[in-house]
Amino acid sequence: MTAVAESTVHDTSQIPAPEGSLTVTVKIQRFNPEIDDEPHWESYDVPALPTDRVLNLLMNIKNYVDGTLSFRRSCAHGICGSDAMQINGINRLACKVLVKDLLAKKGKQTTITVAPIKGLPTMKDLYVDMEPFFEAYRAVKPYLIAYGNEPTRERIQSAADRERFDDTTKCILCACCTSSCPVYWADGSYFGPAAIVNAHRFIFDSRDEASEERLDILNDAEGVWRCRTTFNCTDACPRGIQVTKAIQEVKRALLFKRV
Amino acid sequence: MADSTSALALDKPRSPRRPAARRNNFELYSWVFMRISGLALVVLVLGHLFIMNILDGGVHRINFAFVAGRWSSPFWQFWDLSMLWLAQLHGGNGLRTIIDDYARKDNTRFWLKMLLYVAMAVILVLGTLVVFTFDPDIPAS
Missing domain, CATH: 3.10.20.30 (Beta-grasp domain)
Structure with missing residues (x-):
């Protein structure tokens, strides 16, 4: 059975109907x-x-x-x-x-x-084609960047430092937030909330050394300044990430040159 | 597949699609400017509306002499001048972001912005000229 006219009644009698349905x-x-x-x-x-x-x-x-x-x-x-x-x-x-x-x-x-x-x-x-979404994700370098010699032991981090970016580690890249953003609908060149959330996850990680690089990327015309704080992304996130808050924290880091 | 975008994406799978960041603070400064000028305009515009429309007699007492009297004081000249500049730049920057959001073609975007910038410049120059060169002794003709 292929696509049929809208008025067609579909035969759904084959679907098992359990008690109480x-x-x-x-x-x-x-x-x-x-x-x-x-x-x-x-x-x-x-x-x-x-x-x-x-x-x-x-x-x-x-x-x-x-x-x-x-x-x-x-x-x-x-x-x-x-x-x-x-x-x-x-x-x-x-x-x-x-x-x-x-x-x-x-x-x-x-x-x-x-x-x-x-x-x-x-x-x-x-x-849907997720490629534009993942292209923006890759563009913010969502991986640990550290310079100098590789440490011989684990990179230690305090509980408080870990807490700083805890919220944004929850992202599962489902695109609920990015595809709910009116700025993203209007012009696909905006990075979108999901990419900024994943940049936030590393920008505020004390073990990472490329915060400035990522902040530079997000300081551009297509970066965080296009956010209109409509909160659609926060409402949409199935993981309950405070997406708009994360975007605002990136803005603040850019504004006061402080992570 | 009928979809042409997927065929194009396969042509150069590893080519970068996003232009390199320009690495300047223009967007940051314009964002900060919007916040500060917005706050200033709340005071300036509401004060202006209050004086013009509500305070003794409101709009009925406004005439040439009233405007001439106000602009004889540097304080009101400065008030009106800053209101003009802040409102033009604030509104112009707002429209710039709206054009960036909604224009679909680069060409449309460019020409709409040019129209906006020219309109802004004309109003700014004209308004500034009037505030500074206002002459209360225009001969009645």
Whole structure:
């Protein structure tokens, strides 16, 4: 079964409906570059338990209704960061959103809309080209840089020094933040929140010696000064990283020449 | 695949796509300027509005003599001049970032910015000229 007209009713009777399940409508933005000129919406009425994750519903649709439905997912437990998508208009990991949190008021039909994340080219269905995202990530040199002779023992760091950048070590590079940023949508040359978060992780690491290099990169026209503090990134982060705060800390480091 | 961007990316997989950083503090200074000028403008503009529209009789007492009387004092000249410069640069810089965000082509971006800079320059020069060369004794013609 390939892409069909929007009005088609999909046969979802093959999906096993466990006891206690209810029917929800999953409205997915579909796009097949070999057939479609532009994306369109398709709806699937599927059985769902309140404890199901949105990813379960997508897997059921893929396994029992339409095998061509494309999306990324790997660990399915909110660690790998593969299944970032726009769920009900908000960037989330499909494996961390439970159906019970999306249910409509009593007696009303629940509709869950699922679309690819914005600002990155959609390749197929919910699957986007992540290369611009990773290009910005690589550009901030997200690895330890230390000069001089290699130490013969571990690089020691105090608990307080480690705490300084603890928040930004949590990033799983899912692109929820970057693809929720209006400045990133408008012009793809902005580094985006995720790249700045990963720069922050090394800029404020006492063992790293290239803070200045990274600050220089982020001081450029496409760097932190394009941030408008809309807080979309902080709201979107599935790991609860205070992304906007991290960006502000980089701005402050640039402003006062102090890390 | 119909997508042409992926074909282009494969041409030179390792070519750098981001121009090297320019390593200057222009964006930093313009960001700081926006904060400071914004604070100053809150005082200047609200004070201006209060004097012009609310204080004794408000807008009804404004005429040539009123303006001439105000500009005979260097304090009000300085107030109006700094308001002019700060508002122009603050607003111009804001529009510059908006153009950077929303213009899709480099050409559009360039011409919109040129239009903006020319407009800013004309208003700044004209306004400054008026504040400094204002002559209350214009002969009635």
